[in-house]
Every structure is written in structure tokens, then in C-alpha cells.
Amino acid sequence: MIKGVIFDFDGLILDTETAWYHAFKKVLQSQFQFELPLEEFVKSVGSDDKQFYPYLQKELGNQLNIEDIQYQAAALHTQFIRNEKAREGVVEYLRDAKDAGLGVALATSSDTSWATSHLKHLNLLSYFDYVVTKDMVDRVKPAPDLFLKALEKLELESHEAIVFEDSLNGLIAAQEINIPTVIVPNPVTASLPFENYHLKLNSMMDMPLQEVIHSLNK
Template sequence: MIKAVVFDFDGLILDTETPWYDAFSEIYKEHGAELPIELWGLGVGTSSEHFDPYAYLAECTGSEVDKKQIDELFWVKHGKLMESEKVRPGVVEYLRDARKLGLRIGLASSSPRSWIEKYLRQHGLFEWFEVIKTADDVSRIKPDPELYTAAAAELGVKPEEAVAFEDSPNGTRAAKSAGMYCVIVPNRLTSMLTFDEYDLRISSMAELPLAEVMGRFGN
């Protein structure tokens, strides 16, 4: 029986990921280079050790890049793009329905807590989550399962009693490795990436009521 739901944050609740790619892609174009989405996707939902956009830009241009200058430019561009981003469709309804169904509600993200809390509070979502596990709480982030196993432990459920909601291949690998069911809800960016094992794919949380999703897992 499913007793908990655990949500990713970036790209799932709020699409911060597509603006990340768009901002860096724009910078690449300004340097006369292209940023392949397949390479960028290696780092989505995890750390830059899987793909370093600064090093790849230097490789493409054949010259050193000023990381600090590019970083400053990136955050300006990303901030502007984020001004138009809203909570993804169906998220609030899923949180409300999870509470109505008596499910524990957690969050597991590879991002720092300060980043997540800022946006959760900004969009009035922070109070929905009983447990929030971030990069600050673990030694290994996704695709390692530690974030999900830690969230399950604090929620007081076994991993197999929880359903994770993810938008990226790295996050999905983490959830499945932890032993959870995993529903993927790709965003504009990650819908173009290749996913491994998962239990259900939906285009949006507005596509299928949470009760029906839970019904597919025996609830």
C-alpha cells in the first residue's frame, strides 16, 4: 500500500530547468557555439561533474572562458526567464489531493535548501511538505538514491510504500534505485531526453488525477 508521495523540485514543481538551458544556450550562441541538449541533459537533476558547460564552451571556442563573467551573465538571463515561470499545472491539486488521501508528503532535490525554500515560499507551497531533503542533507545527490531513502526514512515509510514524481532521467534513476515507484512528468526540456526504467509517464499532473495515479499502484 502506498503511504507517501515524494516530489522532486527543479523542473517538476517549477520549471527552472528549461530556463537554465535556454540561458546557457543563448550564451553559447553569443560565442558562436551550440549547446547540444543531449550533453546538457547529462547534468539535469544532478551536479556539474556530469557535464561542465564552462569547460565545454572553452572546448567549442578553442579558448579559455571567464567563468565568473559567464556565471554572472547566466544568472541575469536565468532570472529574467524565471519571471514568467509559474508552478507547473496540476501541482497544487496533487498536493491537496495527497493530503485528502492521507498520504505523507515529501520533497527530495539535488539543489541546495536555500534555493528550494526561496521558490517554495514565493509560490506559497512550503507548508505542504512534511519532509524536505536537499543536497545539504546528503553526501551523494541524484542519480544516487540517498536523497530518496533519506526522505522515506524521515517520512516513516519503506521506499516501496512511496511514489516519487520526477522530471529528469537522473532523478528517475535515483527514485528507482531507492526502491520507489516513479511517475515521470517531463517538462519542455526533459521531454526531449531519454528515460530509463519508470512506472508511469504523464505530460502534466493536470492530465491524470492523483487518486487515479495511486490506483495504478494498488491504492
């Protein structure tokens, strides 16, 4: 019996990931005439930058100033997402989860200030009973720590919750502790080799939340 839902944030609720890719791509093209391959960037999606920045350092060598690249990309990213709204179906899913009396948690590899500030801007923060971020755990995705903490907060077992994710790192984290997972990829993550998920949707508009939960409660 499903009693709670756990949502990722970046790329799932707000498509910050596509904006980050285009921001870094533009900066690297402008400064170094370097074409950032999507398949390299996407390895860090849903997790942290431990793979991404060493990759850039390897490709660009001593000419690369990571802090400067981060600063310029962040400025562009702010422009790109300034008027972005939540992805299709997100508001409906959150509203339906609350109406159904389900526990609702966020589990994100981003920090608390990032997640909460964007949720406030989108007028979505009030839907969440708990917000679990990288500030609260030792390891981010693909480790399962964020989901374990979310389950602890919701006072649920793995089989009593469902995770909504857009990234492979998120799916791996959920699979490690056997939480049923619905994949809703964005343009950056759409080509990732997702396997062994419960459902995969192009958008949350494809299937009502009640129908998703019913498919698990059978």
C-alpha cells in the same frame, strides 16, 4: 499501500530547467557564437554541473570563464522565471496528497535556500512535511541518497512511497532503491530515454493523484 509522495523540484514543480537551458544558450551564443546542444545540457539535469562545465571547457578552451558564464546565465534565468507559475497540476497533486493524509516530501539536487525560496514564492512550502536537499546528503542524483533521506524522514519503506520526477538522473536514483516512479517530463527532458518507470504523464493534469495511487495499490 502508498503512504507518501516524494516530489523533485527543478523541472517538475517549477520549470527552471528549460529556463536554464535558454539562459546558457543565449550567453554562449552571444559571447562565443557557440550553439549549446540540448543533448549535452540535459545530461546534468536533475543532478549537478560535474558534466556540464567540463564539457564547455573542452569545447571552448581557455577563452571560457566559468564564473562569468554562470553569473550572466543566472541573471538571465532570474528574468526568465520571475513570473513563472508552478507546472500544471502541481497544486492539485499537493492538495490532494495532504487531503488524503499522505506524507509529502521534496527531494532535490538543489540547495535548501534555492528550493525553499521558490516554494515560498509559489505559496507551496506549507504542503511539504519535509524538504530534503543536497545540503543534507553526500551525493545528489543519480545516487539515491536524497530519496533514502526522504524515506527516512517520512518513516516509510520504498514500496510505500511514490516518486514524481522529470529527469533521467532522478529516475535512475529512484530505481536504485526500487521506488515506483512517475515521469512528468518538461520540454528539456522530454526526449530522454526513460525506461522502467511506473507511469509517464505529459502533465499532472493528465491523471488525478488518486488514480495514480490506485494504479499502484491494486
